[in-house]
Amino acid sequence: MLSFLRDAYGRALTPLARLLLRAGLSPTAVTVTGTAGVAAAALWFLPRGEWVWGTLVVGALLLADGLDGTMARLGGRETRFGAFIDSTMDRIADGAVFAGIALWAGPRDVAVLWASVAALVFGFAVSYARARAEAEGWDASVGVFERADRLVLTAAGALATGLGAPLWVLTAALVVVAAGSAFTVWQRVRAAWLASRAAG
Numbered sequence: 595m596l597s598f599l600r601d602a603y604g605r606a607l608t609p610l611a612r613l614l615l616r617a618g619l620s621p622t623a624v625t626v627t628g629t630a631g632v633a634a635a636a637l638w639f640l641p642r643g644e645w646v647w648g649t650l651v652v653g654a655l656l657l658a659d660g661l662d663g664t665m666a667r668l669g670g671r672e673t674r675f676g677a678f679i680d681s682t683m684d685r686i687a688d689g690a691v692f693a694g695i696a697l698w699a700g701p702r703d704v705a706v707l708w709a710s711v712a713a714l715v716f717g718f719a720v721s722y723a724r725a726r727a728e729a730e731g732w733d734a735s736v737g738v739f740e741r742a743d744r745l746v747l748t749a750a751g752a753l754a755t756g757l758g759a760p761l762w763v764l765t766a767a768l769v770v771v772a773a774g775s776a777f778t779v780w781q782r783v784r785a786a787w788l789a790s791r792a793a794g
Contacts, residue, residue, distance in 0.1 A: 611664040621662040621671055622679055628662070629683035631655045633690035640694030645756025645764075649749050652691060656745060659684070681721070684741065688717055691748065695768070703761060709768035716775035717744050723782035732789035737778030744771045 614624060632655045639648030662680055666672045692714035699706035720737065727734035751767025 641697035712772035727786040739774035
């Protein structure tokens with residue numbers, strides 16, 4: 595749903611990307627470093643219920659997530675391996691965010707626990723469905739709920755809770771993320787099925 599912002603987001607990151615390239619950093623180094631930062635922040639703040647700090651720090655690090663791709667384009671370093679590393683690191687970062695929420699919820703709130711686990715599982719399935727379809731030569735790059743949608747909605751729920759909103763706000767955000775992700779998985783499975791039929 596937020597994919598229409600991608601071009602503007604990339605343009606906003608261009609000055610910083612140029613600076614990092616001049617400093618001699620590689621896109622892969624930025625990818626791995628950013629993922630390590632997101633995972634560390636998510637697993638430090640979120641299991642402690644520090645929703646405001648967790649959202650701000652993790653959000654700031656995730657905003658820089660597009661730096662590696664922008665750097666690769668500007669520096670002429672776009673490679674298939676770079677895309678593979680970027681996708682793999684994204685899964686680690688996403689897993690850390692939802693695992694951090696689940697770790698907090700485990701002894702405190704079963705609804706948040708199950709909603710965060712469902713969001714994690716279906717979010718991973720969204721990415722896997724597309725990757726597996728592409729491995730078969732099918733185009734399954736469809737769906738209403740992509741990574742940015744999942745993270746923005748989860749961050750909004752966590753931040754609102756940290757600012758005093760009732761816990762059901764976070765639960766509702768996670769339920770919407772899980773449901774939207776599940777629907778997107780269905781869309782991609784259907785697209786793969788139609789592509790397989792068309793291919794005979």
